[in-house]
Amino acid sequence: MRTYSGSSAGSEIMPILKNARESAWIISPWLGKEYAKELAALSQRGIEVRIITSNVDYNIESLEILKASENPNLILLVLDKNKTNGQATFVHSKTYIIDKEHGISGSANLTYSGLNSNVESLSIAETEEEVEKMETDFMRIWMGFERRGMPKEGISSGTSYSLRNALPLLHNFGGVTEPNVKGVELVYHPYYFFEFSFRVSAGKSPPVLFEDSGFLVLDGATRQIINDNLLVEEIKNNPIKDYVLKTENKYRLAIHQQKIESFREARELVLNHIIEKNTRHYTQRYGNRYRSYGRISDYGPRSYDRIFVPYRNIVSFIKSGFVQVPVWYCEILESERRHYQSIVFGASGRKWTEFVYCPECQKKIWTNETIDCEICGTKVCNNCINEKGLIFKKKLCGLCLSKS
Numbered sequence: 001m002r003t004y005s006g007s008s009a010g011s012e013i014m015p016i017l018k019n020a021r022e023s024a025w026i027i028s029p030w031l032g033k034e035y036a037k038e039l040a041a042l043s044q045r046g047i048e049v050r051i052i053t054s055n056v057d058y059n060i061e062s063l064e065i066l067k068a069s070e071n072p073n074l075i076l077l078v079l080d081k082n083k084t085n086g087q088a089t090f091v092h093s094k095t096y097i098i099d100k101e102h103g104i105s106g107s108a109n110l111t112y113s114g115l116n117s118n119v120e121s122l123s124i125a126e127t128e129e130e131v132e133k134m135e136t137d138f139m140r141i142w143m144g145f146e147r148r149g150m151p152k153e154g155i156s157s158g159t160s161y162s163l164r165n166a167l168p169l170l171h172n173f174g175g176v177t178e179p180n181v182k183g184v185e186l187v188y189h190p191y192y193f194f195e196f197s198f199r200v201s202a203g204k205s206p207p208v209l210f211e212d213s214g215f216l217v218l219d220g221a222t223r224q225i226i227n228d229n230l231l232v233e234e235i236k237n238n239p240i241k242d243y244v245l246k247t248e249n250k251y252r253l254a255i256h257q258q259k260i261e262s263f264r265e266a267r268e269l270v271l272n273h274i275i276e277k278n279t280r281h282y283t284q285r286y287g288n289r290y291r292s293y294g295r296i297s298d299y300g301p302r303s304y305d306r307i308f309v310p311y312r313n314i315v316s317f318i319k320s321g322f323v324q325v326p327v328w329y330c331e332i333l334e335s336e337r338r339h340y341q342s343i344v345f346g347a348s349g350r351k352w353t354e355f356v357y358c359p360e361c362q363k364k365i366w367t368n369e370t371i372d373c374e375i376c377g378t379k380v381c382n383n384c385i386n387e388k389g390l391i392f393k394k395k396l397c398g399l400c401l402s403k404s
């Protein structure tokens with residue numbers, strides 16, 4: 001570790017920041033406007049920019065600039081000095097970690113005076129271990145404040161929102177040892193999950209029992225309940241810790257922004273779904289309690305049509321949580337006639353689904369909607385398949401048709 005002390009801290013910080021290739025993690029309570037623009041520009045070039053700063057008047061314009069250039073690479077944690085659960089959250093440290101190669105910490109804010117006129121002191125990491133230690137400190141602060149930060153990301157409970165640090169792609173591409181992978185993208189999808197059950201009886205003599213239980217997944221980006229069994233199983237079978245990813249930083253990452261504001265909102269949406277699903281007509285019978293007293297039409301058991309609506313408070317949640325599910329999108333060019341996109345779950349390595357590029361027209365189609373050529377087996381789209389033969393029709397791809 002070497003130290004710097006003087007009035008041009010900027011000469012240590014700015015050159016490495018401007019040349020960032022992968023990531024820039026910054027803690028700076030005060031953030032100058034020009035530097036906010038610089039950081040926004042970095043993020044738009046695909047560099048992961050993580051900023052911890054504070055909600056002070058000085059930063060108003062800078063925060064506007066950052067919010068205006070919102071993109072998945074720009075992750076902002078704004079700490080509100082005044083109103084975070086009555087708890088003052090304020091960071092004093094200033095840290096700059098670039099590409100996980102350079103680490104600087106000290107007194108200099110990312111402002112004009114911090115970098116160019118105040119006398120500041122800095123500690124500059126010189127070894128990998130020293131940078132790593134700064135990274136760990138940074139993430140500790142990030143994780144610690146994340147829940148108390150202003151709800152820009154809208155995550156409030158059970159968060160496993162994690163680092164860019166990508167996991168290795170686990171999937172085995174159908175035994176092909178070295179598939180010709182054209183591109184791999186890791187995308188985080190935000191989901192809430194709820195395991196619930198209720199059991200209640202309505203009416204008397206005899207009472208009618210109503211019960212339901214299950215595992216529901218809510219899409220944080222669309223507010224929809226998920227019907228996809230593979231996805232539900234993926235979330236059900238992997239504990240939350242599987243979604244907290246470990247370092248490697250090799251892949252491009254996108255994060256699907258979620259629209260759900262809070263865990264509470266997610267819970268309400270799920271509850272509405274459970275109530276709607278379980279609201280139903282039923283027939284209430286009244287045994288022989290009501291006897292006839294002479295008129296024939298009154299004789300015998302009676303039944304009434306009723307509607308059962310579960311009360312919100314009878315539904316109990318056994319387990320719930322929020323996960324950012326990592327999903328790989330892999331473009332694979334196996335041959336000229338087989339180009340496809342394989343979609344693989346990050347945590348389990350299981351294949352989710354596949355899209356195929358029709359070799360005739362290049363249209364991207366869901367694999368279940370393709371038709372196999374009966375001669376060569378090539379998957380082509382509905383429009384490009386040809387039928388040949390009068391009685392025994394054969395389905396052929398364009399290539400096989402031209403050869404026959």
Ligand SMILES: [Zn+2]
Pocket residue numbers: 358359360361362363380381382383384
């Ligand atoms: Zn086609």
Ligand SMILES: [Zn+2]
Pocket residue numbers: 373374375376377378396397398399400401
């Ligand atoms: Zn063919």
